Amino acid sequence: MHSPILITGAGQRIGLALAQYLISQAQPLIITYRTRHASIDALEAAGVTCMYADFSTDDAIFSFIEQLRNTTSSLRAIIHNASSWDCEDNNPDYSQLFDNMMRIHCKVPYLINMACGELLQNSESHHSDIIHLTDYVVEKGSPKHIAYAASKAALDNLSKSFAAKLAPKVKVNSIAPSLIIFNEHDSAEYREKTLKKSILGLEPGSQEIINTIELLLNSNYITGRTLPVDGGRHLK
């Protein structure tokens, strides 16, 4: 029996697409969800262990970690996908926004990684992996998502530290996407403006992230690095 892969925040969008792909590959899965989207019923029917987790407090983070350690003795990989793309315009309480961004994007991965290194070492696979979903804005910052960008930069730095701490069994990397999939509420004007930000000018879809995750899972020699998936946005 292969050790399971953990994906955080897999109830929708990229995390859900990744979960559906890994199910198709007969990969045992554990996912976390906050909102019980209809997708969770389907994932459970497919044999996925779906764990409720709202990572909005330290107690909730530690409670999840305890549940996880009672659920499995090994992990093939941890994919830190859960995220909140929040901004200063929507949050006049900058202190609360900053704490929320740092908690979901950096404290949650940090505490889970610190508690689950042993589970990754127990995997029967030659290597195990931690993959952090960061963001292209780690490179440039973002004047409209200042706290978000800073928290993703902190997450990116975790990849370097955990790569050194957990080698040679565990590889640790970041994936830094720019536009992958729009949100349903995105206006035509926003979509047009955003597509022009990269030199390839497209909305690639979740498969681009799935391909990148597969590359990392199958690698024997990439660790402590960030793979950009951004349509050449840095060349605009």
Ligand SMILES: NC(=O)C1=CN([C@@H]2O[C@H](COP(=O)(O)OP(=O)(O)OC[C@H]3O[C@@H](n4cnc5c(N)ncnc54)[C@H](OP(=O)(O)O)[C@@H]3O)[C@@H](O)[C@H]2O)C=CC1
């Ligand atoms: N989509 C894109 O174009 C891009 C995505 N990325 C990154 O890729 C990853 C996946 O993106 P995407 O699929 O759009 O992500 P989403 O914005 O759909 O968020 C993923 C999940 O995170 C969960 N989540 C948010 N806050 C919390 C919390 N406090 N506790 C528990 N779960 C929480 C959400 O739960 P709920 O369902 O309850 O809301 C959601 O299902 C993210 O890390 C994102 O930052 C980076 C650049 C571009």
Ligand SMILES: Nc1nc2c(c(=O)[nH]1)N=C([C@H](O)[C@@H](O)CO)CN2
């Ligand atoms: N958690 C999320 N993070 C991000 C999202 C998202 O929908 N959820 N979307 C983006 C944008 O696509 C951006 O890359 C391009 O405008 C960034 N992060």
